[in-house]
Amino acid sequence: xxxxVLAGGIGGARFLRGVRAACPDDDVTAVVNTGDDVTxxxxxxxxxLDSVMYTLGGAHDSERGWGRKDETWRIKEELTVYGAQxxxxxxxxxxxxxxxxxxxxxxAGYPLSDxxxxxxxxxxxxxxxxxxxxxxxxxxxxxxxxxxxxxGNPGTGPAKRRAIHFQEWWVRHRAALPAQAFVQxxxxxxxxxxxxxxxxxxADVVLVAPSNPVVSIGTILGVxxxxxxxxxxxxxxxxxxxxxxxxxxxxxxxACLPVLGVEVSAEGVGRHYGGRADGGLLDGWLxxxxxxxxxxxxxxxxxxxxxxxxxxxxxxxxxxLELAHL
Ligand code: GDP
Ligand code: CA
Numbered sequence: 001x002x003x004x005v006l007a008g009g010i011g012g013a014r015f016l017r018g019v020r021a022a023c024p025d026d027d028v029t030a031v032v033n034t035g036d037d038v039t040x041x042x043x044x045x046x047x048x049l050d051s052v053m054y055t056l057g058g059a060h061d062s063e064r065g066w067g068r069k070d071e072t073w074r075i076k077e078e079l080t081v082y083g084a085q086x087x088x089x090x091x092x093x094x095x096x097x098x099x100x101x102x103x104x105x106x107x108a109g110y111p112l113s114d115x116x117x118x119x120x121x122x123x124x125x126x127x128x129x130x131x132x133x134x135x136x137x138x139x140x141x142x143x144x145x146x147x148x149x150x151x152g153n154p155g156t157g158p159a160k161r162r163a164i165h166f167q168e169w170w171v172r173h174r175a176a177l178p179a180q181a182f183v184q185x186x187x188x189x190x191x192x193x194x195x196x197x198x199x200x201x202x203a204d205v206v207l208v209a210p211s212n213p214v215v216s217i218g219t220i221l222g223v224x225x226x227x228x229x230x231x232x233x234x235x236x237x238x239x240x241x242x243x244x245x246x247x248x249x250x251x252x253x254x255a256c257l258p259v260l261g262v263e264v265s266a267e268g269v270g271r272h273y274g275g276r277a278d279g280g281l282l283d284g285w286l287x288x289x290x291x292x293x294x295x296x297x298x299x300x301x302x303x304x305x306x307x308x309x310x311x312x313x314x315x316x317x318x319x320x321l322e323l324a325h326l
Pocket of ligand 1: 009211243244
């Protein structure tokens with residue numbers, strides 16, 4: 001069986017471990033969000049691809065949720081002493097090696113999809129990892145920045161409307177600055193990376209991981225050609241709710257959904273994705289067993305959706321395959 005999975009970072013990574021555990025002999029391709037990607041200290045950083053790669057490679061820090069286990073922070077400390085900006089984004093020493101290899105390959109002219117394949121030769125994730133696009137397409141957040149002086153002291157002037165990089169909003173401001181809109185800078189020129197449309201078109205089933213519906217899955221769907229491939233493809237599309245009991249299980253997805261006018265509930269996200277017959281994404285929608293949802297044209301099933309370990313996640317994946325009648 002061929003399985004395509006749309007995935008963000010941590011939610012996507014955990015879900016993919018369950019896919020691998022439930023379907024060890026199947027051919028799995030993950031299409032991963034690259035809208036969070038950013039260049040800092042001259043290094044090209046791909047947070048979601050790295051979360052998936054490290055998690056499937058067994059090298060992730062499961063408590064922190066991102067980055068490498070047994071990480072050290074000496075380079076970060078040195079950068080801080082130099083006063084090198086920005087100081088709000090943590091880069092671990094082991095992680096920096098990945099970014100150095102990636103940046104060097106990109107600068108030598110290799111596309112991100114080739115670079116990702118090269119990095120994965122070390123980590124052997126057991127699934128094929130594809131960036132959604134080889135072109136830069138970075139999420140920015142429109143916010144009203146309060147007036148402040150160069151040292152960051154509050155001023156008396158009016159707030160300034162600015163589009164800041166998603167990472168600055170998410171990591172520096174902890175998503176606490178009210179977002180007016182999300183903008184994908186570069187999306188007009190972005191095309192699906194080689195293999196993305198083919199993986200969707202050839203799949204027996206497409207699974208939408210319980211990733212952030214706005215800044216992970218929504219970003220992937222913003223790349224021209226991906227949504228169309230999902231709509232036209234023969235494979236059923238089954239989504240898994242990241243919202244349980246009216247809140248994200250982990251993270252700050254509740255800061256993103258209201259910006260699009262979407263209710264923070266399993267039903268809200270299901271309706272936002274919509275049924276394929278109505279021009280939406282889904283044929284089936286899995287919600288947590290304490291939730292209920294009605295989504296026109298979509299078969300909804302309630303099962304436990306807490307990804308506490310690979311066995312629990314594999315059971316979710318099997319329920320998704322049953323919903324696809326596989
Ligand atoms: P990020 O890119 O690292 O922010 O990660 P993703 O976009 O892939 O996933 C974030 C989403 O994962 C959050 O909105 C969480 O609600 C969801 N999530 C995390 N753990 C669980 C879980 O155990 N069950 C479910 N259903 N969702 C989860
Ligand atoms: Ca992410």
